Amino acid sequence: MKPLARWLAAALVLSALAFALSSYHNDVYRKLLLWVTLALGYNFLFGVAGQVAFSHFAFYGIGAYSIVILTFQAGLPLPLAIVAGVALCVAVALAVAIPSTRLEGFYLALATLALAQLFIVVLNEGGAVTGGAGGLADYRLPAILGVRVTGPWYTVVIVLLMLGTMALLARLDRSWFGRACRAVRDSPEAAAAMGVNVARTKVIAFTLTSALAAVAGMAYAFVDNTVNPPIFGLENAFLLLFMVIIGGAGRQAGAIAGAVALYLLPFVLSPLIGHHHALVFGVLMVAAILLQPRGLIGLYDALRRRAA
Amino acid sequence: MRSADALLEVRGLTRRFGGLLAVADLDFTVRPGEILGLIGPNGAGKSTTFNLIAGALRPDAGEIRAGGEPVAGLPPHEIARRGILRTFQHNRVFAGMSVVENVMVGAHTRFRAGLWSIVGARAGARAEEAAVRARAEELIGFVGLAEWREADVTTLSFGQGRLLEIARAMAGDPRLILLDEPAAGLAPAELDRLAALLRGIAARGIAVLLIEHDMRFLLPLAGRVVVLNFGVKIAEGSADEIRHHPAVIDAYLGDPAALVDAARAGESTHAAA
Ligand SMILES: Nc1ncnc2c1ncn2[C@@H]1O[C@H](COP(=O)(O)OP(=O)(O)OP(=O)(O)O)[C@@H](O)[C@H]1O
Numbered sequence: 001m002k003p004l005a006r007w008l009a010a011a012l013v014l015s016a017l018a019f020a021l022s023s024y025h026n027d028v029y030r031k032l033l034l035w036v037t038l039a040l041g042y043n044f045l046f047g048v049a050g051q052v053a054f055s056h057f058a059f060y061g062i063g064a065y066s067i068v069i070l071t072f073q074a075g076l077p078l079p080l081a082i083v084a085g086v087a088l089c090v091a092v093a094l095a096v097a098i099p100s101t102r103l104e105g106f107y108l109a110l111a112t113l114a115l116a117q118l119f120i121v122v123l124n125e126g127g128a129v130t131g132g133a134g135g136l137a138d139y140r141l142p143a144i145l146g147v148r149v150t151g152p153w154y155t156v157v158i159v160l161l162m163l164g165t166m167a168l169l170a171r172l173d174r175s176w177f178g179r180a181c182r183a184v185r186d187s188p189e190a191a192a193a194m195g196v197n198v199a200r201t202k203v204i205a206f207t208l209t210s211a212l213a214a215v216a217g218m219a220y221a222f223v224d225n226t227v228n229p230p231i232f233g234l235e236n237a238f239l240l241l242f243m244v245i246i247g248g249a250g251r252q253a254g255a256i257a258g259a260v261a262l263y264l265l266p267f268v269l270s271p272l273i274g275h276h277h278a279l280v281f282g283v284l285m286v287a288a289i290l291l292q293p294r295g296l297i298g299l300y301d302a303l304r305r306r307a308a
Numbered sequence: 309m310r311s312a313d314a315l316l317e318v319r320g321l322t323r324r325f326g327g328l329l330a331v332a333d334l335d336f337t338v339r340p341g342e343i344l345g346l347i348g349p350n351g352a353g354k355s356t357t358f359n360l361i362a363g364a365l366r367p368d369a370g371e372i373r374a375g376g377e378p379v380a381g382l383p384p385h386e387i388a389r390r391g392i393l394r395t396f397q398h399n400r401v402f403a404g405m406s407v408v409e410n411v412m413v414g415a416h417t418r419f420r421a422g423l424w425s426i427v428g429a430r431a432g433a434r435a436e437e438a439a440v441r442a443r444a445e446e447l448i449g450f451v452g453l454a455e456w457r458e459a460d461v462t463t464l465s466f467g468q469g470r471l472l473e474i475a476r477a478m479a480g481d482p483r484l485i486l487l488d489e490p491a492a493g494l495a496p497a498e499l500d501r502l503a504a505l506l507r508g509i510a511a512r513g514i515a516v517l518l519i520e521h522d523m524r525f526l527l528p529l530a531g532r533v534v535v536l537n538f539g540v541k542i543a544e545g546s547a548d549e550i551r552h553h554p555a556v557i558d559a560y561l562g563d564p565a566a567l568v569d570a571a572r573a574g575e576s577t578h579a580a581a
């Protein structure tokens with residue numbers, strides 16, 4: 001199959017699934033697709049570009065809150081609110097990345113951790129604008145050109161967003177830009193000697209993936225039709241990291257496998273062990289790092305090699 | 309020599325590390341297409357000189373001109389853009405990438421496609437990617453790693469890693485290539501292949517600035533040689549002049565074997581000629 005035909009087939013199959021699912025399962029499916037979208041972006045940032053950042057989930061939150069605030073409080077039309085929200089995230093990402101990528105990698109981790117915490121503080125203290133601890137609710141996706149996208153059709157929007165993110169990152173990964181990111185990750189000195197502008201490459205990778213997270217967050221805002229601080233806390237930021245590591249950092253298939261496995265695992269485990277799945281995640285994480293640093297996808301490779 | 313003819317011109321280059329004068333008031337030029345040897349005992353300042361030229365270190369004083377343009381103090385990626393590419397004394401390959409991808413990173417400055425045309429999978433971007441890949445594969449063959457083209461670089465031997473670094477630097481279409489002890493750690497059979505490879509690079513019109521400890525390897529190859537000791541240039545001249553230069557003999561007194569070897573290497577090349 002030609003690549004375009006493959007993408008179309010994937011879009012059709014994943015979209016068709018939405019129409020086969022109940023409304024409860026559509027909700028689960030949408031969130032799964034959003035986790036996959038986030039994991040794909042975080043995989044590029046952490047796995048390909050090698051940046052240890054904890055802000056990815058915060059940008060998801062900034063996207064979600066900004067679309068709601070810009071649309072329902074500032075009264076912007078939806079397309080304009082999307083552009084303005086992305087612009088805001090790009091500005092925040094640049095403000096974090098430019099000073100911290102000039103320093104050693106550790107400082108990016110600290111700066112992004114601080115940003116993630118600061119975001120939660122701002123949400124809680126934001127008064128009427130952010131709705132404080134209760135967040136914002138009672139809004140609905142506005143109609144675009146007289147059409148209101150609802151039910152499985154909204155799931156289709158998220159399918160397209162996920163596939164779009166995947167295609168965009170896959171293309172970048174296979175280009176000079178993706179190789180420059182990996183080179184900076186593996187040896188910044190050698191990358192620079194080959195003509196790679198190390199600081200610029202890091203800033204672009206960080207800003208681009210942060211903006212993609214923000215767009216996913218905008219889609220999320222109309223999944224639950226409420227945004228509130230607990231969703232965007234550090235717990236989910238770490239879950240995202242676990243997904244990418246357990247799946248296999250640096251490869252899209254790994255990010256997808258990790259996101260699907262860790263998102264669905266609680267549904268399987270909860271009936272058995274209640275809300276103790278965090279413990280299972282921790283054990284899996286340690287097992288992955290000690291036994292299979294290339295994650296689930298590395299395990300799959302090893303099994304296939306043995307079978308061959 | 310007029311500076312307009314020089315590919316690289318170094319004047320009064322100086323670098324200190326605390327109280328240590330690593331490179332002191334160094335002058336030399338590299339002409340297009342020549343192999344210039346840079347030798348000296350351990351700690352003489354050879355790698356520091358490379359790092360200063362390549363932009364990895366800033367000079368405390370002095371001038372560096374590439375094709376007449378002052379480049380001292382520019383960051384490394386700007387030096388690479390000007391056609392000066394290097395290898396490292398200790399292999400610095402990209403461990404998470406295949407051999408061919410490593411070499412393609414060397415061609416980084418050759419790409420013209422912007423991010424938008426990559427994301428849009430435009431024909432121009434795809435054609436450029438294919439052309440660079442083909443050229444990288446050709447270079448991998450040129451250095452003798454064709455069998456390992458798709459291999460994970462962590463599976464390469466040390467000597468193969470040295471060759472990979474050379475192919476990677478070549479991929480940037482350099483005017484000048486800086487090789488920091490490419491022969492270190494190679495077996496005798498590999499040394500002969502490396503010598504042929506370096507002659508092949510020079511034959512393509514690329515100037516080679518070659519740091520080497522092993523005079524026996526270097527002297528037959530280099531058209532001219534600059535000798536450093538404690539950061540100071542103590543001699544400069546043809547291989548023959550260097551072999552018999554009293555200051556060089558003094559500097560290498562701690563290691564007379566190196567000179568004996570070098571003299572023998574000289575005799576054998578003369579015999580062959
Ligand atoms: N980054 C640094 N900080 C402090 N001192 C340094 C640094 N780099 C080099 N030096 C010192 O500068 C001097 C010159 O080092 P350099 O690496 O240039 O020598 P070299 O001629 O390449 O030697 P070798 O043959 O051992 O590679 C040495 O005394 C070394 O210890």
Ligand SMILES: [Mg+2]
Binds near residue numbers: 354355356397
């Ligand atoms: Mg050295």
